[in-house]
Amino acid sequence: MKKPQEEVWSRCLTVIKDNVSHQSYKTWFEPIKPLSLKNDTLTIQVPSPFFYEWLEEHYITLLKKTIKRELGPAGSLEYSIIMEKNYNSKKPVSVKVPASNRNATRNPSISMPVDVGTRAIKNPFVIPGLKKVVVESQLNPNYSFENFVEGECNRLARSAGFAVAHKPGGTAFNPLLVYGGVGLGKTHLAHAIGIEIKNQQPEKTVLYVSSEKFTQQFIESVRNNTQNDFIHFYQMIDILIIDDVQFFAGKEKTQDVFFHIFNHLHQTGKQLVLTADKAPIEMQGIEQRLLSRFKWGLSADLQTPDLETRIAILQQKMYTEGIELPKEVVEYLAYSISTNIRELEGALISLIAQSSLNKKSVTLELAKQMIDKFVKNTAREVSIEYIQKVVCDYFNLPIELLKSKTRKREVVQARQIAMYFAKQMTKSSLASIGAHTGGKDHATVLHACKTVNNLMETDKRFRGYIEDLEKKISIQ
Known part of the structure; x- marks a missing residue:
């Protein structure tokens, strides 16, 4: 059996829900007890001081009229606000505050509900034409799962996504x-x-x-004294x-x-990505x-x-753009550009542009000429794979x-030397370097780098290896 306050509040919610x-x-309103x-x-x-302030600014008129409708002209509202825990208390403290006498200032469409003057009519505070705020998702329709190429490099992230x-x-x-480079x-x-969520x-x-953009919006809200609006906007988002x-x-x-x-x-229960x-x-x-929450x-x-x-990836890009290239050209581009997808696709577009402007067919020779210029202009980063290949060739070891x-x-x-150069010469994370080296963890990579640094200081022959390898990797 419901308590009196629960029955009254339940009837109030019936009215509020339609407004x-x-x-x-x-x-x-659902979090209110x-x-x-x-x-x-x-x-x-109410669960927080901010929550109380928001109700007072946006819904106090609706709340007061609803309360008076249920309890009569003498009906009034009081808040019990849960405050954040402080250092001296183990449990949150609640503070009681009476509702203000003001009208809602931030929600004029709700501050003057229709008063039909009788309790016999159900939901007398319905406001015609009230619309939910539409939020533009800012999603790029060109980035979908359909054209996201899956491989060993991204399988976990793609599956989780x-x-x-x-x-x-x-x-x-x-x-x-x-995360990644x-x-x-x-x-x-x-x-x-x-995009997939919006489709489903x-x-x-x-x-x-x-x-x-988030930071700029927050700074602007501070400047305009609209932080509450800023917070409320983001708290309304589902994903x-x-x-x-x-x-x-x-x-x-x-x-x-x-x-x-x-x-x-x-x-x-909202989703964060x-x-x-x-x-x-x-x-x-x-x-x-924040970092601890990122790990949740x-x-x-x-x-x-x-x-x-x-x-x-190149084949997918070609399909999307409606172009065809000889197989040997595609393989040459893929072999030559190994740092990241953006640079790889950029090389493909540059090659097509050169072919079109110079009215030449796309050949392996043209691709080689373009790659030479492209690599010089982009000052591209070496890849972990390339570093491992150079190190293995140097010590005559199979990469496996x-x-x-x-x-x-x-x-x-x-x-250890390969991991050291990967940390020094790429932007890859320690976890990524470890994953490329037989599934080692970041602690193993850190230990490898420290070991190499120590040996360089104490072993001249070893330092010679490092200097020699650095030159070979740099002139790829």
């Missing part, structure tokens, strides 16, 4: 953090997740935003996708507001409380694509042995 959007109702009913005063519990897209907020991958497909995968569940509110979260580094206020938005979304250039354990300038779900890395995947678990001294040393 606000479904999303607003779920966000701002009726605590007591004394002398025509209904006390409701697809699972999230079909059950947002309902998997263990929340947040899903996809420049041009490896992080942004493509992030957009693909959002069009009623969901999906938003893609870069960390820079929030933030690109390049590493750029939050050093921005304490931005991190603080994102922390609270993150908590709200996660606690209410994040991208970064490195794993959480390697991020600098990000607060520990799954961190999946995107590695440099292997030769077969690079060929498949380098990636094996053997502890033979000469193999271990070559493996």
Whole structure:
């Protein structure tokens, strides 16, 4: 049997539900708990001071009129606000505050509900034409799962992304953090997740935003004294996708507001998808409380694509653009550009442009000429694969042995040298370097780098190896 306060509040919710959007109702009214009913005063519990302020600014008129309709002219409202825990108390403290006498200032369409003057008519506060706010997703339709080429380099991230897209907020991958170097497909995968969700569940509110844009919006809200609006907007999102979260580094206020938005979304079963250039354990300038939350779900890395995947990427791009190239040209491009997908596709477009402008057929010779110029102009980064090949050739070892678990001294040393150069000469994360070297973890990579540095200081012959190899790798 319901308590008196629960019965009154249940009837109030019936009226409120017809005066606000479904999303607003779920966000701002479902979390409220009726605590007591004394002398025509209904006390409701709200989860935070911000929550209380938002109700007062946006819904106080509707709340007061609804309460008076149920309790009569003497009916009034009181809040019990849960405050954040402080250092001296183990449990959250609640503070009671009476409702203000003001009208809602931020929601005029709801501040003057229709009054038909009788309780016999159901839901007398219905407001015709009330619309839910439409949020533009900012998703790029060109980035979908259909044209995301899967390979060993991205299989985990792609599979996790697809699972999230079909059950947002309902998997263990929340947040899903996809990390990797420049041009490896992080942004493509992030957009693909959002697009798939919109295709499967069009009623969901999906938003893609870069960390820079998020920061700019927050700064603007501080300047205009509209931080509450900013926070509320992001708390209304069902699937929030933030690109390049590493750029939050050093921005304490931005991190603080994102922390609270993150908590709200996660606690209410919403989905977060994040991208970064490195794993959480390697991020600098990000607060520990945020980093720990990044680890709540799954961190999946995107590695440099292997030769077969690079060929498949070029074939997909050719299909999308409606062009055909000789097989040997495609293979040459894939072999020559091994750093990232963006550069690989850029080389393909440059080759097509040169062919069109010079009115020449695309041949292997033309591809070689273009690649020579392209590589010089882009000052491209060497790949982990290339470093491993040079090191193995230098020590006359098969590359499979380098990636094996053997502890033979000469193999271990070559493996450590390859990991050292990968850290020095690429932008790959420690986790990615380890994954390319037989599935080693980041701690093993760090140990390898320290070992190489120590040997360079104590062993002249070893230092000679390193100097010689550095020259060979640099003149690829």
